[in-house]
Amino acid sequence: MKTSFLLAALIGLASLAAPSVGLAQRPLERKDCIIRIETCEAILREFQADPSTAIPADVLKGARALVITNQFKGGLILGIKDGYGVLLAKKADGQWGLPILIRAGETSLGLQVGGHALETIYVFNDAQTPRRMFSQRLNIGADAAAVAGPRAAESGRSNEDILQAAVLVYSKARGLLAGATVKTGFLAADNDANRLLYSTTFTMPEILDSDWINPPEEVQPLLSYIRSIAP
DSSP states (O other): OHHHHHHHHHHHHHHHHHHHHHHHHSOOOHHHHHHHHHHHHHHHHHHHHSTTTOOOHHHHHTOSEEEEEEEEESSSSSSEEEEEEEEEEBOTTSOBOOOEEEEEESBOOSOOTTOSEEEEEEEESSSSGGGGGGTSOEEBTTTBOEEEOOOTTSOSSOOHHHHTSSEEEEEOOTTOOTTOBOOOOEEEEOHHHHHHHHTSSOOHHHHHHOSSSOOOGGGHHHHHHHHHHOO
16 A cells, blocks of 8 residues: 555646656747746846835945846756846947846755746846856855845845845845845856847857847837936
8 A cells, every 4th residue: 555655646746747758858938038038027127016125216226237037946856947037238329238048056045945937137237247158157255245235125225235246136035135145046048048039149248249140029028117217
């Protein structure tokens, strides 16, 4: 009886894992890239709609780049192992460049017991740090000092010392206090996804800084929203 019960449990777990395995093997399509853009836009809007998670206006005003990530467990074992995100960075003229699709992985902020996904927003206060993703992985907290950012619901002006950090991290993790040092996972370019999204042979640096690639209609809502909250 015990053996039969264990076998049934294992079969059940295998059936749950099967769809994710099949999805990982399926070639990436442009519609997948669009879903990623739309999901990251929804994440940002949800953060900003709730004062307990919203990024304050003075933080957004000084932002040189934003990264929005959606990460999930990479298997039946503990840990946030895989995910994707969108990078938006200001160009030399101060205007927001095109959204760039990135990979995000190996993140653990703790305090995520029982969770299946982790949504995070990174605010970069300088222009060069996020551009490290052009040629390598960027490890948040290792390659760039990162602290938990202040929330809009917090009274008073944002602490100036906190705002000097290279990266401000916003997550829905409970107990993440403003100013606390944060070390998360890596962020890296996803050039295959960007080529599909923009139907181009250009890679991340050229797309981000370009003034010759017309934004496809699918990225316009995210661009418009970023421009409205962080002009």
